[in-house]
Amino acid sequence: MGRCSVYSPSKPHSNRLLARLIGIDIATARRVVHVTTIRPVKVIGVVSIVDQPGVDCNSVDDMEAQKKKRRYSEEYIRCGFTVIIKDGTEMPQCVICAKVLSPAAMKPSLLQRHLHGCHQDLKGKDVDYFKRRETMLNGSKLDHSGSFHQSNKAALHASYVVALKIAQQKKPHSTGETLVMPCTKEIVRIMLGEQHAKKLDTVPLSDNTVQRRISDMSTDIKDQVVSEIKTAPLGIFALQLDETTDVNNCAQLLVFTRYIKDDDFKEDFLFCHPLESSTTSADIFELVNSFFQGEGLHWENLCGCTTDGAPAMLGSKSGFKTGVKAINSKVKHMHCMIHRQALAAKTLPTELKEVLDDTVKMVNFVKSSALSSRLFRLLCSDLDSVHETLLYHTEVRWLSRGNVVKRVFELNDELGLFFSCNDKKVTQVYLAKLNDPKWITGLAYIFDIFSRLNILNKSLQGADAVVTDAVDKLKSFQMKLKLWETKVKKGNFEMFEALAERQDISDQMVNLIVDHLASLQSDIKRYFPDVSEGILKLIRDPFHTDVASVNDEIQEEFIDFVNDSSASDLFEKESSLVRRPSQLGRDFESFYTVSGVREN
Known part of the structure; x- marks a missing residue:
């Protein structure tokens, strides 16, 4: 059968060509051609064209497509496919993954290709198995188009994504329902229209739903970590435990783990569980042991355990260490090196301890009153100071001492001006301290030494930290302390930047600094005995x-x-x-x- 080219009523030769091709006269051909351009089509028959004057050749394409459409057969369930109807067209849908293929894939060979390629483990399943999966799939559909299943899957995915963001930002669970969803609807309504905004109603974001999503993701992550521990080379792993108190005054046990995966160390959070009553070694051991039993982990595979120096952890008679040793004597226990470094740096000579105490009192005086805090902020702002607020000192935060002293030292002049404007007796005492050269020299030294100690503490932290690295850094710091002691005895203070700027360093202060550097060396040796x-x-x-x-x-x-x-x-x-x-x-x-x- 011939094919038509481009025809136009303004071209007589086009009508004659059409007449010769399909065997009709010129007058009939003129009645047929009412479109400017006719795409090449296969001529189906003269009757359908001649009997319908002004017919568009696109309708011929549609007729041919209808003729070529494949119909779903019940036998296709053997390949794992059912059928959905969308816009009047039958489309195959996998009963395993719910994927919808194009109508052109309605062939046994193409359906089997999907089954063998995407679900190789199901190739030997009988037809009853696929029928059961079809029943389960149909139960999740709203209609034969499968739109409910697909939209519900997307809404579920969106719900988990939002819950993850809420957890990462540490926001209340109600944030999704009260803030995220209303804002998202307004954005979609403005940008895309009301119809698209209504689709967001299918995304569940209530506070209980967000809580369940976060719990599900947490459980999934825990299962992945436990699975990786079980499949680690030799099955060995190490633990790090710490008992702490949260903002609600509840005791929490935090457990981290390290194991080998893909030729490298991997560190991950294992679990966190509240200690409901007491925080004794028996409570901690029972909690960890219950987790091991529930997840199928074995104490025999534990090769190392790191804790802080609390008696509940390292007690020689009833500590957590003793309980672990009773089960696996090969476990190597270690007192956290960061905690030991903080303990070693805690001791100060009496004179320097008084300087630190006075500094904390000045900060508390300014920050304890809302009015004083506002006035001090305005003063710093008017003077274009580097900082506008002071920092609180917290004993349990090891780095806070250095940060508090640093901020006071940098705002020394602003504090003096602030106290001079206040006629209270205590402020006059603080003002006298700030005007005392000896006191300022002591403040400069503890600012410098605390800065050095904070740098050391931070270098011991972070992922992939190992004992060998920590030992190297501690040995290096011990040698530096010895070097600094020697230089200070000679009157060289270049390693302490703030102290080096002071011109009035007395011999008494020099001896005080030398004694403190020697004390630091002995404390580090005491808290860090040589590792084997x-x-x-x-x-x-x-x-x-x-x-x-x-x-x-x-x-x-x-x-x-x-x-x-x-x-x-x-x-x-x-x-x-x-x-x-x-x-x-x-x-x-x-x-x-x-x-x-x-x-x-």
Whole structure:
């Protein structure tokens, strides 16, 4: 059958061409051609064109498409597909993933391709299984178009996304219902119209719903972490525990974990649970043990545990450490190095302690009154000061001492002017302190030394921190303290920026600073006894570790490992060995755990 080209009533030859192609006379051809342009179509028959003058050739396309439409067959359920009707067109829908394919895919071969490609594990299922899945799928539909299922899925996804954002921003659960949803509706109504805004009514964001969403996501994350711990090389993992009190005065037990995944260390939050009554070692151990039993974790796979220095954690008779040791004697316990550093830096000589106490009292005097706070802020603003407010000191926040002293030192002149405008007796005492050169010199020193201690504390924090790094930083800081002590004795204060600017440093202050630096060195040594060199050497360079320092049960295996030339070559290429233990194979992972080394 021939095909028509472009026809136009203004072109007589077009009418003659049409007449010759389909076998009609010229007059009939003129009646047929009423459109400016006719797309190439397959001529179906003369009767349908001649009997309908002015017919559009697009209708011919529609007729042909109707003729080629495939119909759904009940046999297609064997391929895992049912049918939905959308705009009068049948479309195949997978009963497993609810995906809707185009009408052109209504062929057994294409349906089987989807089943085999996307659901390989279901290839051997019988027809009854797919019929049950079809019943379940139909139960979630509002009509045969499947629109309810698809829109409900999108609304559910949106609900989880909003709940995640609310949790990340630490906002009340009612924020979604009272703020997010109304604002979103207004934005959509203004930008897209009322019809689109009504679609947002299907997104559930009530406070109870947001709470459930957050709980579901939390449970899912916990399950993922527990699953990764169970599948970690050798199944070993370490814990870090801390008992703290939240803003509602409720005791909370926080537990973090570290394990090996994808040739690297991974740290993650394991769980948080309130301590309903007391916070004894028995309560803490029972809580952790219940979690282990419920999640299928084993104490035998625990290789290390880090806690603070509280008696409930490290008590020699009834502490959490003692309870763990009773189950697994190979677990290595460690007092948190950040906590030990804060304890070591806490001690001050009497004269410097008085300077710190006076500083805290000045801050409390200004901030305890709303009027004083406003007046001090206005004063700082008028003077174009670097800061406009003071900072509170909190004993449990280790870095706050340095931050409080720093702020007072930088606003020293503003504080003096503020106290001079107040005729209260206590303010005159504070003003005398600020005008005392000796007191200001002491303030400058504790500002400098606290800044150094805060830098050290921050360097010990963060992800991927390991004992070897902490030991290196502490040894370095001890050497710096010794160096500073020597320089101060010689009258060199260049390492302390604020103190170096003072021109009136007395010999008494020099001796006071020397005594404090010496005290810091002794306190650090007391809180940080030398870690076993065998452990550190095994981690840093296992190929030059003495075999005698390794436990008897793995000595022969260790000899095979250290004489493995391929492992030795890989060790030399690795620039960050401590952070990528599994690259040397599973043998090194067993030696890497500190449980495999004797304590000296």
